[in-house]
Amino acid sequence: MSDKNIPYKIHLTEDELPKAWYNVRADMKTDHRPILNPGTLKPMNPEDLAPVFCDELVKQELNDKDRFIEIPAPVRDFYKMYRPSPLVRAYFLEKELGTPAKIYYKYEGGNTSGSHKLNSAIAQAYYAHAQGLKGVTTETGAGQWGTALSMACGYFGLDCRVYMVKVSAEQKPYRKAVMETYGATVTPSPSNTTQIGQKILADDPNTTGSLGCAISEAVEAAVTSEGYRYVLGSVLNQVLIHQSIIGLEAKAAMEKYSQYPDIIIGCAGGGSNLGGLMAPFMADRLTGKASPYFIAVEPASCPSLTRGKFAYDFCDTGKVTPLAKMYTLGSSFIPASNHAGGLRYHGMSPILSQLYHDGYLDEARAVGQMSVFEAAKLFARVEGLLPAPESAHAIRATIDEAIKCRETGEAKTILFGLTGTGYFDMSAYMQFNSGAMEDYIPTDADLQRGFAGLPD
Amino acid sequence: MSDKNIPYKIHLTEDELPKAWYNVRADMKTDHRPILNPGTLKPMNPEDLAPVFCDELVKQELNDKDRFIEIPAPVRDFYKMYRPSPLVRAYFLEKELGTPAKIYYKYEGGNTSGSHKLNSAIAQAYYAHAQGLKGVTTETGAGQWGTALSMACGYFGLDCRVYMVKVSAEQKPYRKAVMETYGATVTPSPSNTTQIGQKILADDPNTTGSLGCAISEAVEAAVTSEGYRYVLGSVLNQVLIHQSIIGLEAKAAMEKYSQYPDIIIGCAGGGSNLGGLMAPFMADRLTGKASPYFIAVEPASCPSLTRGKFAYDFCDTGKVTPLAKMYTLGSSFIPASNHAGGLRYHGMSPILSQLYHDGYLDEARAVGQMSVFEAAKLFARVEGLLPAPESAHAIRATIDEAIKCRETGEAKTILFGLTGTGYFDMSAYMQFNSGAMEDYIPTDADLQRGFAGLPD
Numbered sequence: 070m071s072d073k074n075i076p077y078k079i080h081l082t083e084d085e086l087p088k089a090w091y092n093v094r095a096d097m098k099t100d101h102r103p104i105l106n107p108g109t110l111k112p113m114n115p116e117d118l119a120p121v122f123c124d125e126l127v128k129q130e131l132n133d134k135d136r137f138i139e140i141p142a143p144v145r146d147f148y149k150m151y152r153p154s155p156l157v158r159a160y161f162l163e164k165e166l167g168t169p170a171k172i173y174y175k176y177e178g179g180n181t182s183g184s185h186k187l188n189s190a191i192a193q194a195y196y197a198h199a200q201g202l203k204g205v206t207t208e209t210g211a212g213q214w215g216t217a218l219s220m221a222c223g224y225f226g227l228d229c230r231v232y233m234v235k236v237s238a239e240q241k242p243y244r245k246a247v248m249e250t251y252g253a254t255v256t257p258s259p260s261n262t263t264q265i266g267q268k269i270l271a272d273d274p275n276t277t278g279s280l281g282c283a284i285s286e287a288v289e290a291a292v293t294s295e296g297y298r299y300v301l302g303s304v305l306n307q308v309l310i311h312q313s314i315i316g317l318e319a320k321a322a323m324e325k326y327s328q329y330p331d332i333i334i335g336c337a338g339g340g341s342n343l344g345g346l347m348a349p350f351m352a353d354r355l356t357g358k359a360s361p362y363f364i365a366v367e368p369a370s371c372p373s374l375t376r377g378k379f380a381y382d383f384c385d386t387g388k389v390t391p392l393a394k395m396y397t398l399g400s401s402f403i404p405a406s407n408h409a410g411g412l413r414y415h416g417m418s419p420i421l422s423q424l425y426h427d428g429y430l431d432e433a434r435a436v437g438q439m440s441v442f443e444a445a446k447l448f449a450r451v452e453g454l455l456p457a458p459e460s461a462h463a464i465r466a467t468i469d470e471a472i473k474c475r476e477t478g479e480a481k482t483i484l485f486g487l488t489g490t491g492y493f494d495m496s497a498y499m500q501f502n503s504g505a506m507e508d509y510i511p512t513d514a515d516l517q518r519g520f521a522g523l524p525d
Numbered sequence: 526m527s528d529k530n531i532p533y534k535i536h537l538t539e540d541e542l543p544k545a546w547y548n549v550r551a552d553m554k555t556d557h558r559p560i561l562n563p564g565t566l567k568p569m570n571p572e573d574l575a576p577v578f579c580d581e582l583v584k585q586e587l588n589d590k591d592r593f594i595e596i597p598a599p600v601r602d603f604y605k606m607y608r609p610s611p612l613v614r615a616y617f618l619e620k621e622l623g624t625p626a627k628i629y630y631k632y633e634g635g636n637t638s639g640s641h642k643l644n645s646a647i648a649q650a651y652y653a654h655a656q657g658l659k660g661v662t663t664e665t666g667a668g669q670w671g672t673a674l675s676m677a678c679g680y681f682g683l684d685c686r687v688y689m690v691k692v693s694a695e696q697k698p699y700r701k702a703v704m705e706t707y708g709a710t711v712t713p714s715p716s717n718t719t720q721i722g723q724k725i726l727a728d729d730p731n732t733t734g735s736l737g738c739a740i741s742e743a744v745e746a747a748v749t750s751e752g753y754r755y756v757l758g759s760v761l762n763q764v765l766i767h768q769s770i771i772g773l774e775a776k777a778a779m780e781k782y783s784q785y786p787d788i789i790i791g792c793a794g795g796g797s798n799l800g801g802l803m804a805p806f807m808a809d810r811l812t813g814k815a816s817p818y819f820i821a822v823e824p825a826s827c828p829s830l831t832r833g834k835f836a837y838d839f840c841d842t843g844k845v846t847p848l849a850k851m852y853t854l855g856s857s858f859i860p861a862s863n864h865a866g867g868l869r870y871h872g873m874s875p876i877l878s879q880l881y882h883d884g885y886l887d888e889a890r891a892v893g894q895m896s897v898f899e900a901a902k903l904f905a906r907v908e909g910l911l912p913a914p915e916s917a918h919a920i921r922a923t924i925d926e927a928i929k930c931r932e933t934g935e936a937k938t939i940l941f942g943l944t945g946t947g948y949f950d951m952s953a954y955m956q957f958n959s960g961a962m963e964d965y966i967p968t969d970a971d972l973q974r975g976f977a978g979l980p981d
Binding site for chain 2: 076077078080082083147149150151161179180181183220223224242243246247249250251252446449450451452453454455490492493495496498499502
C-alpha cells in the first residue's frame with residue numbers, strides 16, 4: 070500500500086476530543102433568513118420557541134454570533150463511549166478503483182444507533198434533562214435518529230416518545246425493537262394518537278407516512294404534554310452545531326498527517342451530516358483560508374436541492390411548525406414508496422440551503438438508488454463495512470470522483486462522510502439483491518403537486 | 526471518573542498489531558488427546574485431513590510445537606480494516622454498579638460481521654485462496670461465523686456455501702441477507718441438498734436443526750465438490766490459534782497502562798472466543814508468570830462444560846467427522862428451541878476441555894437466558910453498546926463478579942470478551958422485552974438421551 074506513513078485508521082486520543090462545537094453561522098457572509106411564526110409570519114423569538122424546544126436549544130437555534138459553543142462535560146463524557154470516531158484511509162477502495170485519488174472517510178457508524186445522529190441526540194437529551202423535563206418527543210424516518218435519541222434518553226432517564234414513519238416501521242421492525250430495548254415508546258405515523266394524525270389519516274387512509282407527518286405529530290404531542298419538549302434530528306441550526314464535531318475531528322485527524330481535502334462529499338437529507346462534516350472546512354472557505362470543493366448528494370427520488378425551490382415553507386406536513394427559508398419540494402411531498410433508504414425529507418437545512426444558494430456549497434448531485442446500492446455492495450466487499458443506504462449516496466459520488474481522477478491522473482484528496490451502517494436496512498439490500506429494486510425519478514408534474522402547496 | 530490516566534478506549538496502533546498468532550498447545554502441560562479417524566479410530570494424520578481442510582490449516586491443526594505462527598501479510602492487511610480492536614475501560618458500568626472493580630472489555634463487534642469470528646474467517650479464506658481452491662463450505666448457527674466467512678470469501682473472490690441452522694435462518698432473515706450481499710449461498714439446514722441432510726430429515730421432518738447437523742452437511746458438500754474444502758468457525762485448534770490475536774492485543778493494551786487482569790471471563794460455545802482471549806494470559810499461568818482466574822460462561826440450556834462428559838465424541842450429528850476428546854452433551858444433543866442466543870454447540874474445544882479438566886481453566890458457570898438478557902439491557906443502556914446474546918453471558922458473569930467486589934471491597938481487575946453486537950438478534954430481544962422469554966434448563970433425563978449416543 071502507498072502512503073505507508075498514513076495508517077488505515079487514524080484515531081484521535083480522548084484528550085483531542087473537541088471541547089467546543091463550531092457554529093458556522095458566525096462566519097457566514099449572508100445569514101439565512103429567520104424562521105417565521107406560522108401564525109403571524111413574523112420572525113420567531115425565544116418566547117415563541119420555548120413551548121417547543123428546551124431553553125438552551127432555543128438559544129443555540131437563534132445564535133448567529135458565537136463561533137464556538139462549549140460542549141457540556143456530561144455530553145463529552147458520553148461522547149467518549151464512541152468518539153473520537155475513526156478517520157479511515159480507504160486504501161482498499163483506492164486499490165479496487167485503480168485511482169490516484171487519496172480517499173478518506175469519517176466513520177460515524179461505530180455506535181449502537183449506527184449513525185452520526187447520536188452526536189446531537191445526546192446533546193439534546195442532556196439539555197432536556199438539565200432543564201428538569203420529564204421527556205421528549207420526536208419523529209424518525211429510517212430509524213437512525215429515533216434509535217440515537219432512545220439511547221440518549223435511556224442514559225439520562227428521560228421518557229422518549231418516537232413517531233416513526235409508517236413505511237419505515239413496517240420495513241424495519243428491528244429498529245423499533247432496539248428503541249424499545251432502550252425504553253422508548255414507538256408509534257407508527259400517521260397515528261390516531263394526535264389530532265393532526267387523525268386528520269392526515271382521514272384525508273388519506275392508505276398513506277405510508279412521511280417525515281413531515283411524523284414531525285407534526287411529535288410537535289403536537291410535545292406541546293400538549295406537561296414537561297415535554299420536541300427534539301429534531303436534522304435540519305435545525307442547533308443540530309448542525311452539534312454535528313460540527315464530525316468535521317472538527319476529521320480536520321484534526323487529517324492535519325496530523327498534513328492532509329487537506331480537495332473535495333468534501335456528504336449525503337444530504339435534512340443536512341445534518343454534511344453540515345457537520347463540512348463545517349470547519351467551510352470556515353476555511355468563508356474566511357479565505359482554503360477552497361475545498363463541496364458536494365451534497367441526494368436521492369433522485371427526493372431531490373430537494375437539485376430540483377426544489379428556494380422558498381419559505383413549513384417544516385412539516387401538518388403546517389404546525391415555523392416556516393423556514395430553504396430548498397424544498399413542498400411540505401406535502403412524499404417520496405415514492407419504493408424509495409428504500411432514508412434522506413426522504415421534503416426540505417433542506419436552512420444553513421445548507423443558504424450556502425448552496427450563495428455558491429459556497431459548490432454542487433448538489435442527485436443519484437438513483439440502483440447506482441447507490443451498487444456502490445454500497447462494492448464498498449462493503451472491499452472496505453469491510455456494510456454502509457447505510459444514506460451513506461452509500463456519498464460513496465457513489467466518491468467513486469465517481471475517484472474514477473474521474475483515474476482518467477485525468479489527478480491525485481485529489483477526497484473526504485466523505487460514512488454516516489452509518491446498514492444492518493437495519495437489509496430489506497432494502499434484499500430488494501436490490503433479488504433484482505426487485507428500480508429507480509424512481511419524480512416527474513415534473515409530481516413536483517408541481519408539491520410546489521402547489523407552498524405558502525405564498 | 527477515576528483512573529483518569531487510563532482512557533475509556535485504549536487503541537493500539539497498526540504497528541502494534543501482532544505479527545504472529547500464539548499457539549497455547551506449545552505450552553500446555555498435558556496436550557489434549559488426538560482427534561481420531563471415525564473409520565479406524567486411530568489418530569488422524571495429515572493425509573486423512575487433507576480432503577477436508579486446506580493443507581496449511583491441517584499443519585496448524587496438528588501443530589503442538591510452535592509457540593508462534595506468523596500471520597501472513599495479506600491477512601494482516603485485512604486485519605487493519607478493523608484491528609487492533611479497542612480495549613475499553615467500562616467506567617460507566619463500574620459507576621452504575623458502584624463497584625471498586627476495574628472492568629475492561631475487549632470489543633470485537635466493530636466490524637460488519639459483528640463478532641470476533643472474522644479473525645479466523647479471513648485466515649482460513651486466505652489459506653484456501655493461496656492453495657488455489659474454488660471455494661469453501663461451512664455451517665453457521667446464530668449467523669456470525671457465516672457472515673464473517675462471507676466477508677472473507679468476498680474479499681478473496683472465493684465461492685462460499687453456508688449451511689445455516691434452520692431455526693436461526695428463520696429467526697434471522699437479515700443475517701442471511703448480509704451473507705448473500707457478500708456473495709455467499711445460504712442453505713437452511715438440514716436440507717435435501719446432501720445425503721446426510723436427507724437422512725436427518727427422514728428421521729425427524731420437524732427438526733429445527735443444530736450446529737451438529739449443519740456441520741455434517743457442510744463436510745459432505747466439501748468432500749463431494751471438486752476444489753472445495755470445509756472450514757469451521759470454532760472448536761478446532763487452528764481457530765483458537767487465529768483467535769489468539771484477541772488476547773495478544775488485549776494484553777499489549779493493558780500493559781501500556783500497567784494493568785493485568787485478576788479475572789478473565791469469556792462466553793463459551795465452541796470455545797473460540799474464550800480460547801483466544803485467554804491464550805497469552807494462560808501462557809503466563811502455564812509458565813508460572815502469573816495466576817489470573819479464568820471463568821467460562823455457558824448457557825444453562827446447553828451446558829457442555831458444567832454438565833457434559835469428558836469423552837471422545839463426534840464433532841457433528843451425522844457422525845462423519847473425526848472424534849475429539851472434549852466435554853460434550855453428545856452429538857445428538859439439540860438445545861430447546863426457545864434458547865435464543867448462539868452458544869448452541871454440543872461440545873467444547875478440545876484445548877479448552879483439557880485445560881478445564883486439568884484445572885487451568887478455573888471455573889465453568891452456566892447462566893439462564895433471562896439473567897443474560899437482563900445484563901445485556903443494563904450494559905446497552907450504560908455502555909452504549911447493544912451486545913450479542915452470546916457476549917451477554919460474559920457480561921452477566923462480569924456483573925456478578927463486580928458485585929462481589931462491591932460487597933468485599935476488593936478492587937479486582939476484570940477483563941471480559943465482548944465478542945459481538947446484537948443487531949441481528951433483535952427477535953430475541955423482542956421476546957425478552959415482551960415477557961415471552963423463559964429459562965430452560967435440561968433435565969437429567971434430557972442429558973441422558975444425549976449421553977446415550979456417545980461412542981463407546
